Amino acid sequence: MKIAMLGLGKMGGNMTRRLLRSGIQVVGFDFSQDTVNQIASVNGMIPSTSVEDAVAKLDGESPKIVWLMLPSGDPTENQIKDLVPLLNKGDIIVDGGNSNYKHSQRRGAWLAEQGIGFMDCGTSGGIWGLENGYCLMTGATPEVAKVLEPVMKALAHEDHGWAHVGPVGSGHFTKMIHNGIEYGMMQAMAEGLDLLKGKEEFNLDLAQITELWRHGSVVRSWLLDLTAESLKVDQTLENIAPYVADSGEGRWTVVEAVEQGVAAPVLTVALQARFRSQDSKGYSYKLLSLMRNAFGGHAVKTK
Amino acid sequence: MKIAMLGLGKMGGNMTRRLLRSGIQVVGFDFSQDTVNQIASVNGMIPSTSVEDAVAKLDGESPKIVWLMLPSGDPTENQIKDLVPLLNKGDIIVDGGNSNYKHSQRRGAWLAEQGIGFMDCGTSGGIWGLENGYCLMTGATPEVAKVLEPVMKALAHEDHGWAHVGPVGSGHFTKMIHNGIEYGMMQAMAEGLDLLKGKEEFNLDLAQITELWRHGSVVRSWLLDLTAESLKVDQTLENIAPYVADSGEGRWTVVEAVEQGVAAPVLTVALQARFRSQDSKGYSYKLLSLMRNAFGGHAVKTK
């Protein structure tokens, strides 16, 4: 079996390596030819010099499978449009990136009109996926899902880490919710550890406690495992800026909750905590300070 | 009628002035003799040099009424204890400060054992109370409330700004909830204005809009009036630090909600927004950043 992988970054590169280990051939392309050459020489990937070249090197495969691991939004959108003229009816595009599920639904419908199959594949597992295997949530027709099965088995955690969850769009939808939950769990843990640290009279050792919780507690989890390992190295966090990035899925989950009319307070405030961390101006705080001064004469702290 | 006022700060001083305007005599005491002398000479208050002196100057009044406008906690607690030996059965202590209602209940019960009457009086109106009159929420027995009526009428906004809401403790309880609501309203307004400001393409004039909303909108309110006036002066808020203090009532309201087992999400997150503004370290954000790095290899922003 031979597929093309477009995008060989942190995720796409490792997935390529894992496929190659399982005996699946991969034609790889990336805008960085250094990356292409490196994975080709070290891991045995078939290099390509352009998307056209990559597709051409799938000749003989039927159907041709092109897997995208690109930034969501325009890069994925444009790549899909550019691919269509290069493919034949019955070929398949897999979007393994973090696209909005509504875009995947739209793209899947449009590709179906062109006779091209589509799978949206939510991919979890981070940088650990290469060794551990990934968790893959896929949306597609049963026919397309069937074709991809050997690829899924190669990528997944112990052959259980993949599933065909529903029609096109449902893979990215499921991944979006997964990430929403991830935000909530992370925030729960961060708040709890912050309170442990804040209780100065007990002078608690957060590395000890997180390690302890890994053994038999109700909160044991992979995020806890990683947190415990990191805190063993340093728990002052002196050199880390109090800034947390967020990505599409966390935001889309909150918008989804609004659209469904469903209360999802934890997922929401977890996202908003990140927004707070990104807000260096604090205009809303200034307004509150202004109001307190206006009605109560309370002193305003000046800069 | 003549009462003693202990504590002549921002609130106690203005309340004294308002009482004097209504023809009620006030014996005033404050640790700052300058303050005492100033209000005495400008406004006609009877000065005193100590608490003992203030009480002595109520001789002939029956019952003697001693009104406390002191910081909550120890200052109020200690003053009440120190007053008891100076008073006779039937005399009355009014706590007009921001005490926790549970403390007022305990103090009222203890004073009742000593034969001393007690009223807890939640006082709203801020620095505008001198001219506008205050809003007074009082807890006491009907007998004590009756005695205080002339004082209430003098202090209150147009004779409607006072009420005997229930037994001892209920005055401070009602004021606590009032402040909880105040936190929520302020935060609602601050968030909305922050979003107006954040929509840069519209380049909105927040002074214009808050002034507009004062006329016929659903959100018209006194807090909006004050906010609009302040924003006319400056809406950049460049010189204000993004720091918002909080006081006891906001915290106690959230604890009360927990004790009642009642969801009060707006009152809670409004308080927590202030906590955020006070947190210069951001340890929880650093933890989140650490976790993102640990599972996904996402870059950590360093200081």
Next chain:
Amino acid sequence: MKIAMLGLGKMGGNMTRRLLRSGIQVVGFDFSQDTVNQIASVNGMIPSTSVEDAVAKLDGESPKIVWLMLPSGDPTENQIKDLVPLLNKGDIIVDGGNSNYKHSQRRGAWLAEQGIGFMDCGTSGGIWGLENGYCLMTGATPEVAKVLEPVMKALAHEDHGWAHVGPVGSGHFTKMIHNGIEYGMMQAMAEGLDLLKGKEEFNLDLAQITELWRHGSVVRSWLLDLTAESLKVDQTLENIAPYVADSGEGRWTVVEAVEQGVAAPVLTVALQARFRSQDSKGYSYKLLSLMRNAFGGHAVKTK
């Protein structure tokens, strides 16, 4: 001056009456001819039997002004499309309903291409607007805004209740944020009153307290005025179902906050409280109950 009003419901009908009182002629249309006839006979509106008829009856006005007070979404969208062939270059459509500001931006741009002027007018004031005057937040070009000035003055609260806040879209944007704040203020008040009620030992009279707060307190506001008046009639609320509807603006405000990347926790949890009230199934609660049983053996409450 003569304008057309399409949609004579709770808002459109009262606005028509207020315009007529000020000497502005109104040609009115509604799908209910009974409504048309009633306002025509009682208030002197010029009746019309169709949109075409209404526009025709503006002949001689230059520009023609057609004001829409229709449900947002498709009804407004379709009406605007249908109007264009009936209008001439330079005529003006005003959308006074609760449209999403992004739709107003799109519609305004499209109408500009057809040579038709557009104003988006956020209208606050509810059923009280007829007597009190409305609060009108308008987005338009300066030219269009100038033309509408006499209409605004007639509708507005004491000639201060209207403003031209910015370009097309900014009127509905400002109204959207206004409603977001309204949600937060309402929720703050509801939570506080719920806690007052929940303190059974004090047996507080919510009608008394809300009336009291109207006089000199920090939380005094129009919403408090209305709440106090309602609670005087009944504070058991026995016959009211615990169900709160929500409308577009509350939801759009939260989505806007996500898109801006701004934390707006109060506006968000206020919206989510309404979602909770609408959720009769409680699937998330059932899941929690299931989990507690699974890890701790805690009994599940059965239906």
Next chain:
Amino acid sequence: MKIAMLGLGKMGGNMTRRLLRSGIQVVGFDFSQDTVNQIASVNGMIPSTSVEDAVAKLDGESPKIVWLMLPSGDPTENQIKDLVPLLNKGDIIVDGGNSNYKHSQRRGAWLAEQGIGFMDCGTSGGIWGLENGYCLMTGATPEVAKVLEPVMKALAHEDHGWAHVGPVGSGHFTKMIHNGIEYGMMQAMAEGLDLLKGKEEFNLDLAQITELWRHGSVVRSWLLDLTAESLKVDQTLENIAPYVADSGEGRWTVVEAVEQGVAAPVLTVALQARFRSQDSKGYSYKLLSLMRNAFGGHAVKTK
């Protein structure tokens, strides 16, 4: 080694069994003599007929160790007081229940005055602890902790599930925070699954997805394991009432956050979601419905 266990319920009974398996003798007491007799006959526990009897049966042990697994609050408080006259200087009481850490601090200090050692032991692991071993967070002096080591090793998950985290009080404090995090994680998961279910067009199988996430995803955790197993049996949850109980630790965590002045929004709204589920009256919703009617004439849904 021989210790006494007072309280043989779901937790105390299983801990007794696990100790016996490790060769530690246990003298057990419970108000239910049936329970005492059953564990004695099946598992080889030494039965006792009263607390006095249980302590007497420790004669010869030095120090005597009495482990309490009782409901927090009065039952634990009273038992500790009643035990003191039965013990000698140097004997040790362990509170393995869910006491408030402030009570543990107070009790530890008081017992120290009587010459009795004290350990507060937060115990996690639920009904699975018997087989898996428990996670034990202990607060005590180093001397007391040393004495308890063999007991901890017997109870803990693979000898890693216990730690001496700090002085008296810190064990229950750490357990309290653990439970706060647990609330947040559970709520995050419940919200996410609720949104999966709410997306009806995808008709997702929650049992499939939760099982999938156990393999390689970022949210993999013990709570997810249990949830997945439960959902395999039934995902309609038709027979479960939408009611979630809460216990002391969740509430105390929120109060702790208020006292520290630390924002813990996820832990807080997770608790409040449970409060909502317990609120069958919905008075705050009724108030909102009343307000909407008052300002906007919006229909009130009646019961």
